[in-house]
Amino acid sequence: MTKIFETPLYPYARHPDQDAAAPPRHKVVILGAGPVGLAAAIDLAQRGVPVVVLDENDRVSSGSRAICFAKRTLEILDRLGCGDVAVNTGVTWNKGRVFFDERDIFEFNLLPEDGHNRPAFINLQQYYLEQFLVERVQALAAEGKPVEIRGRNRVEAIGRHSDHVRLEIETPEGPYELHADWLIACDGANSPTRRMMGLDFVGRVFEDNFLIADVVMKADFPTERWFWFDPPFNRGQSALLHRQPDNVWRIDLQLGWDIDREAEKHPDRVIPRLKAMLGEDVAFGLEWVSIYTFQCRRMEKFRHGRVLFAGDAAHQVSPFGARGANSGLQDTDNLCWKLALVLDGRAPEDLLDSYDWERVYGADENIMNSTRATEFITPKSEISRVFRDAVLDLASQHDFARPLVNSGRLSVPCIYDDGPLNSDDCAGLPARTRPGAPLPDAPLADGWLLGALGQGFSLLAIDTDCSDAAQRFGVDVLTLNAQDNPLLAERYLGTQSGAVYLVRPDHHVAARWPDYDAAAVETALRRATCAHGGLNV
């Protein structure tokens, strides 16, 4: 059977742009058709912004790569029209289990509360997600949306100008040139765009190697994330087991620093390691093997004039915590509505500086969390190992020590506290829905809160009303009743009897009040769009 990653999904085809007398001008060009670039393309296309995606390849990535997609990412995928197919294909899980030495020491639940449409996580091979995103792009194009992917188009040079970016592109049929008002670089951790622009990528290298193997086997392990510290089958190191669709299991084995990387990738070395873990009698096949080291680093700025960096191109983290692809999708979710407003002349370019502020903030939080997890998992001094083992020993008997066990703090969206787009807060409303926070989902009589929101700014009027706001500001108004909805009341009202929330297109709270005040809403909308003159959201 041909695997999806062996099939060209967007094969090279000659485009009229290649025969144009002068370089054609495009509104937005995206470099890289990975999950982040494709998500950006879909988001912009859904907003009616014409977009061209260039990728040097013509197919989805091989190997499972990013496999854990967090609830927030699934909620973003819902807005991009891919949430159902991802969840239906993926393996849903909420629980993790931690082992130390030969003992099962405890389990934890990543979604300990009800009232969310989406689970804490699904596991899904990256190539499936990319396939679904490519199919969504193609469906949008078939509906007449201005979006296309050009395969085997490799950018060789970038010229930066005050009002556009110039791209020299190589194809199987020779070079051509494009001009773009805006360029979004989603070209991965080794970003050629970053290199061609001579920008730095500063951070920390961790001196460790991890063997990553996708194993095909029929096994009856539960659908949980299993993490081992110092197991008998990988002494002094760590191990991870995760279920993916199609009876594929992800296994990560820490190998240490001084190894022969090429030799360790060989099946003669890999298979005995896996047998030691899974048992001699378990029949399995190897689908993909790789050895990785990792780094935690980011660019100093994600916006460089008309070039915007997103995903691994802008920031890189260790894999513990699933904060790579998940944070990349939060980048484009943050960026695309802003870019669409700027391109429409409805917000000034300054709005894009808030992308830089907010997503640098997010990247720093992700880097901090993944650095801490890495230091716990791979202690680098005798005393840090002594403390690590003491925490694990205590955690096997005492609940208090379990929050100290760090096998990866799994991706949750960050709260943009003190963010440049935030306005008023109101005492008595719950802390979790303060300005800068992502909206937590809640059940409604006929569906889910997040599913009821549109593409633009929204006002939530809970047990109060916003009379003229829809007409006055052109925002969507969602009037909700929390009287018979305790989860909605708990997440959005706290001790107040009513509330009005101004919600950004990316579902972060911009401001909130105990009741509707048109002047305050206008001020908050201006701030959330950096509007200097007329307000037109």
Next chain:
Amino acid sequence: MSDLNLHRNLTDPDGFYANLMAVHDGLSKAESDALNARLILILANHIGDEALLAQALHTALDIAPRAE
């Protein structure tokens, strides 16, 4: 006599752990051992309740040993 609190009591466990690791950064094992001893004595003085400290000593001692 109050009971030793073995429920979760740290608001930012990861932040505390990072600070704990940071004070040991760059120390030799002997220096770290000495720092740990001082730290235990400082915390014991702060707690003050000797019955409670006796419970803590036994809790630390009573963790089942791992097979060597």
